[in-house]
Amino acid sequence: MKLLKLKHTIAMLLAFGMFSCATAPTSYQNPVIRGDVADPSIIRIDDTYYACGTSSEWAPFYPMFSSKDLINWTQTGHVFNKKPEWTSSSFWAPELFYHNGKVFCYYSARRASDGISCIGVATADSPTDEFTDHGVLVDFGKEAIDAFVFDDDGQLYITWKAYGLDSRDIELVGSKLSSDGLRLEGEVFSLLVDDQRIGQEGQYHFKYGDYYYIIYSSRGCCGPGSDYEVSVARAKNYLGPYEKYENNPILKGGEESDFQSCGHGTGVITPDGRMFYMCHAYMKDENFFRGRQPILKEFKIDENDWPYFTTGNLAKFEQHLPFPNTKQIINLDFFDNFKNSKLKEEWTWNYISSDMQYEIKNGKLHLSGTSKKNNHYGTALCLRPASADYSLEAVVEGENESTKGLTIYGDARNLLLLTYADNKITLKSVNGGKENNLYESDYNNKKLHLKMEITDGRHCKFYWSENGKDWVATNDEAIDGGNVLRWDRVFRPGLIHIGDNDKPAVFSKVKMKAINKN
Numbered sequence: 001m002k003l004l005k006l007k008h009t010i011a012m013l014l015a016f017g018m019f020s021c022a023t024a025p026t027s028y029q030n031p032v033i034r035g036d037v038a039d040p041s042i043i044r045i046d047d048t049y050y051a052c053g054t055s056s057e058w059a060p061f062y063p064m065f066s067s068k069d070l071i072n073w074t075q076t077g078h079v080f081n082k083k084p085e086w087t088s089s090s091f092w093a094p095e096l097f098y099h100n101g102k103v104f105c106y107y108s109a110r111r112a113s114d115g116i117s118c119i120g121v122a123t124a125d126s127p128t129d130e131f132t133d134h135g136v137l138v139d140f141g142k143e144a145i146d147a148f149v150f151d152d153d154g155q156l157y158i159t160w161k162a163y164g165l166d167s168r169d170i171e172l173v174g175s176k177l178s179s180d181g182l183r184l185e186g187e188v189f190s191l192l193v194d195d196q197r198i199g200q201e202g203q204y205h206f207k208y209g210d211y212y213y214i215i216y217s218s219r220g221c222c223g224p225g226s227d228y229e230v231s232v233a234r235a236k237n238y239l240g241p242y243e244k245y246e247n248n249p250i251l252k253g254g255e256e257s258d259f260q261s262c263g264h265g266t267g268v269i270t271p272d273g274r275m276f277y278m279c280h281a282y283m284k285d286e287n288f289f290r291g292r293q294p295i296l297k298e299f300k301i302d303e304n305d306w307p308y309f310t311t312g313n314l315a316k317f318e319q320h321l322p323f324p325n326t327k328q329i330i331n332l333d334f335f336d337n338f339k340n341s342k343l344k345e346e347w348t349w350n351y352i353s354s355d356m357q358y359e360i361k362n363g364k365l366h367l368s369g370t371s372k373k374n375n376h377y378g379t380a381l382c383l384r385p386a387s388a389d390y391s392l393e394a395v396v397e398g399e400n401e402s403t404k405g406l407t408i409y410g411d412a413r414n415l416l417l418l419t420y421a422d423n424k425i426t427l428k429s430v431n432g433g434k435e436n437n438l439y440e441s442d443y444n445n446k447k448l449h450l451k452m453e454i455t456d457g458r459h460c461k462f463y464w465s466e467n468g469k470d471w472v473a474t475n476d477e478a479i480d481g482g483n484v485l486r487w488d489r490v491f492r493p494g495l496i497h498i499g500d501n502d503k504p505a506v507f508s509k510v511k512m513k514a515i516n517k518n
Contacts (some may be wrong), residue, residue, distance in 0.1 A: 001416065002004065002041055004269055004286070010198075013045040016039065024324070024325065024327075025321065025326075025327050025328070026320065026321055027318050027319060027320055028071040028296075028315070028318075028319055028321055028322075028328040029317050029318060029319075029328060029330070030258075030259075030281070030293075030295035030296060030297075030315070030317050030318075030319060030512065031283075031293035031294055031295050032052075032072075032278075032294055032295065032296045033051065033065060033069050033073045033283065033293060033294040034290070034293060034330070034384075034386035035290060035291065035384030035385060035386045036290065036291025036292055036293065036384050036385075036489060036490055036492075037053035037054070037063060037065075037280070037291075037292070037293065037384070037494075038053055038054040038056070038222075038264070038280045038291070038292035038489075039053050039054040039093040039094070039202060039265075039280060040052070040053040040076065040263045040264075040266070040278050040279065040280055040294040041053070041093075041094055041096045041265075041266050041294075042267070042268045042276075042278045043093045043096045043097070043098050043103075043127075043262075043266075043268060044268050044287045045098055045103075046269070047271070048067070048068060048197070048381060049066065049068070049070055049268060050065065050066050050067075050103075050262050051064075051066075051073065051094060051278060051294065052064045052065065052079060052094050052096060052127075053265040053280070053294065054091065054092045054093055054094070054292075055078075055091045055348070056090065056091060056092065056488055056489050056500075057089060057090070057091075057306065057350065057351070057352045057411065057486075057489065058180075058348040058349065058351070058382075058489075058492070059081075059083065059348065059349050059350075059351035060077075060078035060081045060348070061078055061079055061081075061083060061091050062078055062079035062080065062091060062094040062105065062107060062347070063075055063077075063078055063125070063130070064076050064077050064078055064079060064127055064441060066127070067377070068126070068402045069322065069323050069325065069326045070268075070270075070296060070322045070323070071130040071296070071321070071322065071328045071394050072277060072326075072328060072329055075346060076127070076128045076345070077128060077130070077345055077453065078121070078130075078345070078368040078416050079094060079130075079135070080104050080130065080131060081106070082284065083131055083351065084109070084120060084122070084132075084133040084135070085112075086095045086109075086111055086112060086113075086118075086120065086135055087112060087120070087227045088109070088110045088111045088112040088115065088324075089109070089113065089117055089256070089352055089411055089436075090108070090109055090110045090117060091107065091108070091109050092107075092108040092109070092117075092145055093107070093108045093145055093147070093202070093264070094106070094107040094108075094109070094144045094297065095129065095146075095147045095148055095266070095308075097117075097149040097181070099149075099151070099156070099162055099181055100180075100194055100205050100307070101125075102120060102123050102124070102125065102128040102181075103123065103124045103125070103127050104122070104123055104149065104181050104229060105122045105124075105131055105239075105390060106119055106120070106121050106137065106147035106148075106149060106158065107119065107120050107121075107122065107445055107470060108120075108144070108145035108147065109297040109311065110148065111136065111139075113288070116134055116139070116143065117142075117143045117144060117157075117165075117491060118137075118138060118139050118144055119136070119137050119138035119144050119145065119147045119160055120133060120134070120135060120136055120137060120139075120351060120453075121133075121134050121135075121137040121181065121182060122134060122141075122299070123181075124333060129319060133184055136174075137158075137182070137183075138160055139195070139288055140160070140162055140173070140188065140363065140462065141162055141163055141165075141166055142163075142164075142165040142166050143161075143163070143164040143165040143189075144160050144161070144162055144163070144167070145160060145161050146160055146161040146199070146202050146264070146423075147160050148160075148203050148204060148205055148266070149177060149181070150206075150387075152206040152207070152212075152237070152238050152459075153295070155176065156176070156177035156178070156179065156181060157174050157175070157176060157177055157238065157263065157502045158174060158175055158177045159172055159173065159174035159182070159191060159203055159205065160172070160173060160174070160501045161200065161201040161203075162200075163232075166289070167329065168195050168321075169194045169197065170189045170193075170194040170197075170200050171190055171191075171192065171193050171200070171202050172190075172192040172193075172201075172214070173186050173188050173190050173191065174180055174188070174189055174191055174215065174413060175187070175189070175396035177291075180230070180299075185339065185356075190213065190241060191214065191239075191240055191242060192233060192244075194218075196218075197515045198218045198219050199217075199218040199219055199220075199221075200217075200218055201214050201216065201218070201221070201264065202216060202217040202221075202263055202264030202265065202267055203215070203216040203217075203406075204216070204265065204267055204277070206267060207238075207403075207498045208301050208305075208307075209233045209301065209305060210236060210462045211300075211305055212234065212235050212237065212238045212303070213232055213233070213234050213307060213308075213317070213388070214232065214233045214242060215230060215231070215250075215265075215267070215307065216230070216231055216232070216233070216236075217229065217230055217231070217263030217264045217265075217279070218231060218249075218263075219261075219263075220261070221263065221264065221317065221488075222243055222292075222474040222488040222489075223293070223485075223487050223488070224262060224288065224485075226261040227250035227253075227254070227260075227261050227266070228251070228253070228261035228262055228263035228480025229249035229251065229261065229262070229325070230249055230250055230252065230262065230263050230265075230277075230279065230283075231244065231245065231249045231250060231261060231315065231327060232244075232245045232248065232250050232307055233245065233249035233465075234305070234306070237457075240287055243339060245306055246444030249266060249311050249313065250306075250307060250308060250309065251263075251277075251279075251297065251309055251312065251313055251314075251315060252283070252313060252315065253281060253314075253315050254314075255466045256314055256404065257314040257316065258283075258284070258314075258315060258316050259281040259282060259284065259295070259315040259316075260281075260282040260288060261281065261282050261354055262279055262280065262281035262282075262295060263278060263279055263280070263281075264316040265277055265278045265279025265280065265283065265294075266278065266279075266408070267299070268384065270322065270323075271277065274298060275298065275299050275300065275398040276296055276297065276298050276299070276322060277296070277297055277299050277309070278294050278295070278338075279294070279295060279298050279453055280285045280292035280293060280294055280295070281293060281294075281295045281315050282291075285456075285457075286389075286455075286456035286458065287388045287457060288387055288455035288457060288484070288490075289385070289388060289457030289481075289482070289485075289490050289491070290386065290387070290388060290457065290490070291384070291489065291490040293323070295315060296319065297309045297310070297311060297315075297319060297321075297359055298310045298311075298319070298320065298322070305410045313439065314435070316360070316461040317444075331386075332381055332386045332390070332513075332514035333511070333512060333513045333514060334346060334386075334510075334511065334512040335339075335511045335512075336365075336508070336510045336511075337361070337363060337508075337509050338360045338364055338365045338508070339362050340351055340360065341356065341360055342360070343360070343381075343419075345363075346383055346384070347381055347382070347383065348381075348382050348492065348494075348496075349379060349380060349382065350367075350379065350382070350383070350409065350412065350492055351379045352372075352411070352412075353371065353372055353375040353377075353379075353380075353411065354369040354370060354371050354372060354375060354378060354379040354380075354411035354412075355369055355370045355372070355502075356368075356369040356379050356381065357370070357501060358371050358504075359504075359514045361506060364375065364397060364506050364508045365506070365507045365510075366497075366505075366506055367379065367404075367495060367497045367505045367506075367507065368383055368497050368500070368501045368502075368503070368504040368505070369475075369497070369501070370496060370501060372410070375412040376412070376433075377412050377415060377417070377430065377496070377498060378497050378498030379494055379496065379497050379498075380407050380409040380415070380473065380492075380494055380495070380496050381409070381484040381494050381496075381497075382409050382492035382493060382494030382495075383445075383492060383493060383494055383512055384492060385454070385490075385492070385493060385512070386514070388454075388455075388456060388457040389455050389457075389514065389516075389517055390449065390453075390493075390513060390514050390515055391451060391452065391453045391455065391512070391513050392406065392452050392454075392494070392510070392511070392512045393446065393449065393450070393451040393452075393468075393492045393509075393510070393511050393512075393513075394406060394449075394450055394451075394507050394510045394511075395448070395449055395450075395468070395506065395507060395509045395510075396420055396444060396447070396449075396450060396504045396506065396507060397447050397448075397507070397508050398449045398506040399446055400499070400503040400504075401421070401422070401449075401495070401499060401500075401503055402421065402497055402500065402503040402504065403417075403420070403421040403496075403505075404419060404420055404421070404495075404496065404497050404498075404505030404506070404507075405417060405418050405419030405420055405496055406418045406419075406450045406451075406452050406462070406493070406495065406496065407493070407494055407495070407496040408445060408452065408454075408460055408481045408491050408492075408493055409484070409491055409492050409493070409494060409496070410485055410486050410491045411484075411486055411511060412430055413430065413432055413433040414430060414432065414483070414484040414486070415429075415430050415484055415486065415491075416428070416429050416430070416460060416462075416479060417429075418450055418452065418464070418474065419496065419498070419507045419513065420443065420448050421499075422499075423442060423443060423444050424440055424441065424442060424443065425439075425440070425441045425443045425448070425464050425474070426440050426441075427439035427440075427441065427462055429479060429483075429487065430454055431483055431484070437479065438474070438475060438479070439462075439474040439475060441464075441472070443464070444468060444513070447466075448464060448466070448468070449464065449465040449468040449471075449517045450463070450464055450465075451463040451464070451465070451471065451480070451492060453515065454481065454493065455478065455515065455517070458480055458482040459478035459479070459480065459481070460478055460479045460480075460481045460483045461473065461474075461475055461478050462474045462475060493512070495507055
């Protein structure tokens with residue numbers, strides 16, 4: 001009788017949705033950070049993981065993220081909100097290192113005085129603080145990039161990629177590092193020489209058992225033709241000699257993979273000793289236009305003392321959960337009604353072409369900026385798209401002589417603009433600095449709704465509306481936004497202001513939303 005009553009109770013709970021037999025999730029989906037965040041570096045401090053990545057020609061510099069479970073990440077800020085004084089551009093490959101209660105960031109940038117890529121170092125008490133810059137640490141030849149710091153039983157070493165712009169093979173070289181992490185000590189030494197001329201960079205060092213390992217990346221890092229892949233070498237001594245694995249690469253994209261290419265990453269060890277590797281990857285086809293996105297894979301050491309990834313040597317979407325009783329939450333949308341006095345962390349701007357200025361008051365963003373030499377297209381304030389199919393909508397308010405509106409932005413010579421000025425709505429394309437007018441319409445109201453829709457990662461349609469409900473299309477056929485791509489970065493959608501600082505563009509609401517084409 002009791003058994004019958006129990007069965008009846010369970011049946012009733014199921015009928016009313018109060019009891020579920022569904023099993024807990026056992027997997028997550030790559031990428032774990034959505035949007036263009038190349039060259040990720042990852043560390044763990046206590047029970048929290050932190051990651052940051054390349055910002056290239058966008059400010060603020062080096063976006064920072066945190067996570068408790070390795071699969072759900074939240075952007076917390078940036079390493080720098082202002083460009084370090086010695087730098088000019090090319091903010092690549094930040095490397096995080098936690099040492100003696102401080103967080104170090106070793107980063108690559110071009111020196112303002114001569115355009116040579118050097119490695120700088122900055123420190124903070126926490127990854128969520130803004131870092132204090134200590135200037136150039138590594139000045140070596142025509143290019144020194146992709147730093148990594150390794151603690152070998154109390155002796156710190158720093159390694160980097162050298163000779164990328166010299167007439168000799170690419171080489172991974174290194175030096176002893178002072179105990180405070182701020183000075184090179186001794187002579188520079190060589191670890192790996194690129195005798196196959198396929199490139200060597202983005203190295204990650206670790207020790208396991210009797211061996212020191214270098215996991216590194218080679219082939220083409222960037223752009224539509226990227227064929228990046230991950231390889232490994234090992235040695236019984238940190239200084240070498242290193243033996244390259246005969247079964248390289250150990251991780252790759254390509255035809256049988258879910259990704260086009262992958263590489264440049266670092267590893268992290270969980271509290272229970274498991275090893276995970278985070279690197280960036282281009283997705284295939286239309287999803288390529290989401291950029292180089294961080295993916296995560298667990299790796300182990302086999303019976304022959306070589307590393308291998310537990311789900312194989314192909315970059316794949318689906319992976320086993322790092323921790324039980326966790327669930328991945330994916331958010332592809334963004335909304336900003338400017339209720340705070342500061343911009344949200346997701347916003348980025350084209351520092352290379354303009355000194356951006358803004359003020360937020362009464363729920364409105366006042367955007368302006370001072371254009372730099374040879375920039376005729378003002379200040380772009382943009383977002384990293386997290387989907388290949390999305391819309392971006394904004395409300396433009398007020399009247400002044402400045403041009404204001406939406407943009408698909410590659411750089412100041414390659415962009416699309418849907419703007420409002422002089423009582424006219426205009427759609428333009430700019431390729432290599434050459435401007436082409438695509439649409440024009442009279443408009444006399446103080447408030448204007450603007451919208452763009454991007455499909456397949458690159459096909460752009462633009463609209464305007466008086467009320468945000470009834471939309472007028474500016475182009476019947478989609479414009480190919482792929483024409484504004486730059487070699488190392490995808491385009492970003494956003495807001496634009498062209499004009500004087502005292503005549504800002506005023507926006508009251510911005511939302512980016514993924515489009516479900518099914």
